[in-house]
Amino acid sequence: MTYKVPPEPAAKRIALWRRLKGMGAVYLQNGVCLLPQTDEHMLQLKILENDATEMGGETILLSTTSLDKKQEAKVIARFEADRDNQYREFLGKCEAFEAKIAKEVAKQKYTYAELEEKDNDLKKLQSWLEKIRNLDFYQASLSALATERMKHCETVLADYAQRVFDANQGL
Template identity: 65%
Template sequence: MKTQNWLLLTYKVPPEPAKKRIALWRRLKGMGAVYLQNGVCLLPKTDDHTRRLKMIENEISEMAGESVILETIALDQAQENKVVGRFKADRDEEYVEFLDKCKDFEAEIAKETAASHFTYAELEENDVDLKKLQSWLGKIRKLDFYGATLAAEADQRLQTCEALLDTYAQRVFEAHDENK
């Protein structure tokens, strides 16, 4: 098996203003970083991650903080598996949240269908919600570096939501054709 290279960022920033420290944490998590402990995070080594970490390094300096970026590999396969497991667990947490929102979407479509509420306004609202789900899943996939276990289920669930909205749209169009 090919050895995975990672970028390790260690940093220390002043506690105040907390807003800057929190923004830094959010940016790193938004890149898909896994925190090994406070101020120590890991990302797969890519040109994009290298460039973005160098920019973050400059921001940390501007905050009067300190940082070091290292390229590293795991000591052995067991250690590598632990790290990959952490990445997968983080993504699975996001997939669980996504699946919950899909359940909400499905319930909304079922409620509107049961109430025979087939309006263009409702269709537009549900279409906006579906687009949010599609965008959100795209963002999670982009950070799913190692194929988290819930990825396939999330893909399938989104397809279900898309099919439900297509069926609902057809009912809206039929309801409006009948009213003419």
């Protein structure tokens, strides 16, 4: 999709950009982005085309093919780099999650309120990983590591939950 929309109001232009990034689009340059061709992407791009037109802009939707395998590999590498950046951020949040639980264990703070909070944090991490996976069209290099780290977070929380249950048994 190529598009050109008026610079003002900026909020509409930014919303369009966010929606494209939220679909997993990679930008070749300002106003030129790519997505794998799927029925869902085509539907969403048609909706965005309409939105851009309502903003006073214009779009062109194209189906493209690469000239050769080297060019195709460059495009795929862009998609993978975007996902790996998201996986890196996710991995950092997993590390922070594990550190929070380690802190509670060190203080021996085994309350149901803390467990509920950590359970909600884990659910957010699971949801976030699922969103990244949905945009990982070409299996980025950090995909497997993110999956393993998610399993580790789940194990850490299960261990903490058992400590909470044990500490509150008979209370």
